[in-house]
Amino acid sequence: MSSVEAIIPVYNETVDSILVTTTSINSQGYPINRILLVDDGSTHPPNFDAVIGASQIPVFVLRKSSNAGISAARNYAARHSNADFLLFVNSDIELLPDWVEKTVNFLTRHPDAGLASGQVSSFQKGLTAEWRKWFLDNRDTWIDQTHEIDWAWGHALIIATRHLWQVGGWNEALRRAFEDVDLSQRLWRLGLKTYQVQGAIGICHERYSIRDLAAKTIRNWGWSLDPAYPGDPSLKPLEFFRALKHFLVMSSARTRENLRAQRLTLVPIDLAVACCGVGLIFQCGIRKLRLGRTRLT
Secondary structure, three states, X not given: OOOEEEEEEEOOOOHHHHHHHHHHHHXXXXXXXXXXXXXXXXXOOOOHHHHHHOOOOOEEEEEEOOOOOHHHHHHHHHOOOOOOEEEEEOOOEEEOOOHHHHHHHHHHXXXXXXXXXXXXXXXXXXXXXXXXHHHOOOHHHOOOOOEEEOOOOOOEEEEEHHHHXXXXXXXXXXXXXXXXXXXXXXXXXXXXXXXXXXXXXXXXXXXXXXXXXXXXXXXXXXXXXXXXXXXXXXXXXXXXXXXXHHHHHHHHHHHHHHHHOOXXXXXXXXXXXXXXXXXXXXXXXXXXXXXXXXXXX
C-alpha cells in the first residue's frame, strides 16, 4: 500500500478552521501516516496543541521564521516527508471519508496522471455562494465526474512525491495566487495530466462576504491589494488608475453576462461587489501613497 502524508499550510488561521481539515483527514478510510502543519510565519499563531490533541494521526508542526508564501510553505513541509503521495489541503476544507482512497487508487492505475483532485462544493448557501460559484470557482469541476481538467484547485489535491520534485516543486515565486494553475501546467508540459476524480468530494467551510468576493475578484484579475507587496509573476502591485479601469470594465462585462443569461438574481451581487471593489482599490491607493511618503521621510 502506498504511503500518504497530509500537508496543511497555516498563516494566521484559527484553530477551528484547521480542525475542520484535520478532523476530516482523521476520518479517511485510507491510512494517513502523518499530518504536517507548516506555520508560514504567522503573526498570530493558532493553538497547535489543541489540534495535536484532537488528532489520532500524528501531527507535526513545522515553523518558518518569516512569511514566504504558500508555495514555499508547501515545499518546506514536502522536504520533511518521505511518503509516496502528498496530500496538500488548506484549512477550512472538509474531505469526505473516501477522498484519499479514490484519488490514490486512481493515480496508481493511471500512470499518465500527474495529480488528482475532486469536486469542491461550498458549505455556504445563498446568492453570494451562487455568485462565487459562477465567477470565482473552477467551472470544470462543477460536475462530480472523472475527467481531465486544465488545473486543480490548490484547496485539496494529491500528487506523487516523485512527480512534485520532477517539476521542481511548487513555484515559490507565486506566493499568493495561481500556484495551483502553474503546477498543473508544468506537469502537463512533462506529459502528465491533471484529473478530477468522481466521488472525491471536498467541502469548503470558508464563508465569503461581499468584501471577500470583491477582494478575491481583484486578486484573480491580477492585482494585489497589499501596498507593501512587491508583486510576483502573476500578481502585480496595484496601479490605481489602471486597476480601477480594468476592474470597472471587467465588472461591467460580468453584469452583461448575467443579464444575457437571465441570471437576474445575481445582478444585485454584481453591483455590490463592484461598489465594494472600487472602495477597496481607493483604500489601497491611499495606503500606497501614505507608505510612499513614509519611506521618503
